[in-house]
Amino acid sequence: MKNFFFLLGLLLISFSTQASAAPTELEGTFKLGPTLIMIFVLILFILIGLKYRAKDTSDYYAAGRKISRIGSGMAIASNWMSAASFLGMAALMFGLGYHGLAFVAGWTGGYVLLLILMAGQIRKYGKYTAPDFIGDRYYSTGLRLASAIIVIFISIAYTVPQFAGIGLMFKWIMGIDYFYALLIGGGVVLIYTLISGMLGVTKNMQVQYIIIAISFLIPLFVLLYDYNYFFLLPPVGYGSVVSDIVTGIPLAEANYLMNVHGHQFAIVASPEYVMPWSTSTGVSFFQWMAIIFSLMIGTAGLPHVIQRFYVVPKSNDARWSVVWGLFFICIIYWTAPVYAAFGKILAAHPEVGRLAPDAIVIYTAQLGNVHPLIVGFLAAGAVSAAFSTTAGLLVSGASAFSHDIYVRVMNPNAEGKKQLLIARVGTVLMAVIVAMLAMLELALIGELVALTFSIAGSTIFPLFLLGIWWSGSNKQGAIAGLAVGVAISIFAITYFVAGRLGTVLPHHEFVSYYLGAWYFGWVGAPLAIITNILVSRFTKPTPIEIRKFLAEQVH
Numbered sequence: 001m002k003n004f005f006f007l008l009g010l011l012l013i014s015f016s017t018q019a020s021a022a023p024t025e026l027e028g029t030f031k032l033g034p035t036l037i038m039i040f041v042l043i044l045f046i047l048i049g050l051k052y053r054a055k056d057t058s059d060y061y062a063a064g065r066k067i068s069r070i071g072s073g074m075a076i077a078s079n080w081m082s083a084a085s086f087l088g089m090a091a092l093m094f095g096l097g098y099h100g101l102a103f104v105a106g107w108t109g110g111y112v113l114l115l116i117l118m119a120g121q122i123r124k125y126g127k128y129t130a131p132d133f134i135g136d137r138y139y140s141t142g143l144r145l146a147s148a149i150i151v152i153f154i155s156i157a158y159t160v161p162q163f164a165g166i167g168l169m170f171k172w173i174m175g176i177d178y179f180y181a182l183l184i185g186g187g188v189v190l191i192y193t194l195i196s197g198m199l200g201v202t203k204n205m206q207v208q209y210i211i212i213a214i215s216f217l218i219p220l221f222v223l224l225y226d227y228n229y230f231f232l233l234p235p236v237g238y239g240s241v242v243s244d245i246v247t248g249i250p251l252a253e254a255n256y257l258m259n260v261h262g263h264q265f266a267i268v269a270s271p272e273y274v275m276p277w278s279t280s281t282g283v284s285f286f287q288w289m290a291i292i293f294s295l296m297i298g299t300a301g302l303p304h305v306i307q308r309f310y311v312v313p314k315s316n317d318a319r320w321s322v323v324w325g326l327f328f329i330c331i332i333y334w335t336a337p338v339y340a341a342f343g344k345i346l347a348a349h350p351e352v353g354r355l356a357p358d359a360i361v362i363y364t365a366q367l368g369n370v371h372p373l374i375v376g377f378l379a380a381g382a383v384s385a386a387f388s389t390t391a392g393l394l395v396s397g398a399s400a401f402s403h404d405i406y407v408r409v410m411n412p413n414a415e416g417k418k419q420l421l422i423a424r425v426g427t428v429l430m431a432v433i434v435a436m437l438a439m440l441e442l443a444l445i446g447e448l449v450a451l452t453f454s455i456a457g458s459t460i461f462p463l464f465l466l467g468i469w470w471s472g473s474n475k476q477g478a479i480a481g482l483a484v485g486v487a488i489s490i491f492a493i494t495y496f497v498a499g500r501l502g503t504v505l506p507h508h509e510f511v512s513y514y515l516g517a518w519y520f521g522w523v524g525a526p527l528a529i530i531t532n533i534l535v536s537r538f539t540k541p542t543p544i545e546i547r548k549f550l551a552e553q554v555h
Contacts, residue, residue, distance in 0.1 A: 030175040034376025038173055041211060041380045045387065046192055048207060071206050073324020078205035080107075080329050081212050082158075082389035083165025085336070086382045088446030090364075091357035093340035095444075097273040099283045100340070103446060104333055106292040106453075110299020111329065115322040118300060121468045124554045129396070130460055131404035137467040138478040139543060141409055146482060148404035150459050152426075154302065154452055155397030156434055161448040162393070163438040165386040168359060169379050182438055185383070190431040193391045194424050208388040213331055215381025219365040219374055220338050226368065227257055227265060227342075234335045241341040246271050249345065260369040263349035273344065287519065291450065294521030298453025301461030339364045358445050394427045401426030442500050443517075450518035454492070458485035458524025466532055468554065471547040477536030485528035492520035 082088075085107075093100030125133055130151055135144025166189060167182030174181060217234070224231035229240050248269030257265035277285045343360045346352075346367035355363050361382065365375045402423035407414050414422075442448065462481050466473035496517035498505050505511070515523060536542075 031173055031372070031376065033373045034173045034379055037373065037376045038169075038380045038383060041384060042188060042192075044207065045384075046195065070324050072321035074209045074328055075205035076321060076325030077328030077332075078209035078212060078385075078388040080111075080325070080389070081209065081332055081385045082449065083162050083168075083382065083386040084446045084449035085329075085332060086212065086216065086385035087165050087168070087358050087361055088161070088444060088449065089333070089336040090339040090343070090361050091359075091444055092446045093337050094343050094360045095357045096283065098276050099288060100337075102288045102291040103295065103450065104337075106295025107299060108326070108329065108333055109292065110296040110453075111322060111326045113296050113300045115319060115326070118464060118468060120319045121554050122464070125468075129399045129404055130464070131400050132408070134460075134463050134467065134478070135404070135408065137546065138463070138473075138475045139546065140475045140478070143475065143478055143482070144404055145409050147460065147463070148400040150455075150482075150486070151400040151404075152397045152430070154456050154460070155393045155400070156430055156437070157455065158302070158449060158452040159390055159393045159397075159430065159434045160437045161445040162386045162390040163434050164441065164448070165358070165445055166383060166390070167438060169362075169382045169386070172359065172362060173376065173379055179439065182435060186431060186435045186438075189387050189390050190394070190428065192387070193394045193427055205388045205392070208384045209328060211384045212381050212388075213328075215377045215384070216332055217335060219368075219370050219378050220335055222370050222374065223342055223365070223368045224338070234338050238335075238338045238341060241338065241345070242274060245273050245341060245344050259346045259349070259352075259367045261349070261351065261367070263351065265345060267345045267348040270344070287513075287516065290516070290519035290522040294454045294457055294519040294525075295450060297457035297461045297525050298450075298455075298521055301456035301459070301464065302453070336361075342368060394430055397430045398423040398426040401430075442497075447518055451493070451496070454517070454519060454521035454524065455489045457521030458489050458528055462525055462528040462532060466529065468550075470533075471542055471550045472536055473532055474536045474539060474542045476539040477532040477534075480535040481528040481532030484531045485524050488515070488520060488524040488527065491515065492517060492524075 089100070089103065092103050122133070125137070129148075131144050131148040134147040135141060163182060163186050166185035167178050170176070170181035170185040171178050174184075176184075220234045221231050224234060224237040229237035231237055245267060246269065249266045251264055251266045253266070259265065277283055277288055339361045343355070343364040346364060347355055352367070362375065362379055365378055370378075402419050406422045407419055411418075443451075459482060462485060463478055466481075467478070492511070492515040495505055495508065495511045495515070499508065499512065
């Protein structure tokens with residue numbers, strides 16, 4: 001194996017001068033240097049997965065509950081640094097300007113909400129999965145089954161944009177059609193997840209975060225230095241780049257600075273880029289706030305995020321893992337807008353043409369004439385980001401399928417090996433469904449992820465919030481609240497899908513504005529919570545043993 005890596009290193013050096021044939025085209029020639037980097041990264045992931053592969057259900061579901069605070073924090077950050085963060089965040093800000101900050105604020109704010117309301121309490125309760133908690137807290141096999149199905153649906157919906165990101169990067173690196181790139185990339189991440197389980201995935205996520213952070217930051221230092229901005233701290237240099245977008249850079253001031261095509265580093269004044277709720281984006285103050293709210297509560301309701309709190313030994317470790325996770329997340333979130341701002345200037349010349357927003361991170365590095373191998377490493381970082389989240393989601397969905405449906409409902413006496421087999425079958429089925437949906441390319445990566453957050457915020461979040469903090473929430477209230485959240489989710493998604501397919505349903509504009517696919521959680525969550533409370537007030541109270549357990553062990 002050492003000889004293999006030595007030969008791989010020699011190949012990387014020998015092709016270090018290779019440049020891509022079409023710097024801003026995804027469908028170009030095969031790029032050997034970036035391909036070798038990606039192969040090296042993928043082999044590293046698989047080796048770590050083999051070393052720490054799951055040997056039993058505890059390892060597969062919760063990593064044996066033996067991950068450190070910092071290690072769990074890095075895993076949380078890596079799990080969170082999905083294709084939506086690595087590729088989608090810059091894409092949203094590139095296309096929407098100030099409005100894109102709503103996604104940054106919502107996603108980061110959600111982790112603060114988790115830290116305050118849930119992290120320690122979830123770990124204290126001591127269940128493996130979200131459906132396990134819901135079924136036990138609300139003493140209902142039916143709710144366990146319903147929540148497991150919702151978790152599987154959320155996992156599938158969230159994995160679709162991750163597969164899209166993997167396909168996009170494999171397409172750029174290998175120069176092949178998106179269909180084949182998606183099949184190859186999806187197949188690799190599926191094999192890796194089946195081998196690793198949660199223990200191997202969590203160990204890998206720590207390595208993946210390091211790769212993600214380094215690959216994301218190096219091109220920014222190069223770009224800021226080459227174009228005469230303050231490069232030691234990218235967020236500081238970002239302020240100057242945005243100022244230049246607003247005031248414009250005349251051709252006379254561009255001097256010798258050019259993009260890779262020889263176009264001068266110039267742009268006409270674009271003040272709308274920083275205008276709050278500009279009419280140019282078609283986004284209002286209401287939509288901006290609704291997106292932030294929906295993303296925050298959605299973060300606190302995502303099953304694969306909640307499941308991360310079970311991998312640490314104690315409840316206090318769960319809280320600190322969120323703190324560390326937020327720190328590691330912010331390193332990326334504070335720098336992602338720099339790619340969008342640079343992309344605005346470097347792609348300003350008409351000859352560059354219209355760029356696909358989801359690949360603007362790669363395009364920006366290419367247009368800035370960053371060395372092809374560094375761009376290849378950046379693409380490998382994007383693959384790492386999508387891999388880490390996809391693996392976590394597949395394990396989360398497989399846990400719901402095996403642990404919460406098969407074992408808890410269908411076959412309580414199933415042996416550990418049988419449970420692992422069912423979990424792996426569930427993982428394969430999910431991957432196949434996700435790949436088929438990813439082929440449709442329904443929306444931007446970041447937008448598809450936001451839809452998933454609205455679903456989680458309308459369904460899972462109310463059950464956890466009330467289940468932890470209000471002992472009066474009972475089975476009947478939970479069923480009624482969940483039904484309301486599911487109904488609103490189905491209603492909003494139906495209008496979204498119909499609109500994408502060209503079908504106009506009654507009151508389409510009204511529903512699309514107030515129950516948009518990215519933010520219908522602003523209605524779904526409050527209504528689900530209110531329904532839960534009202535029904536719980538007028539039905540049989542929560543059993544005394546559950547009230548006692550919450551008071552003595554959880555609060």
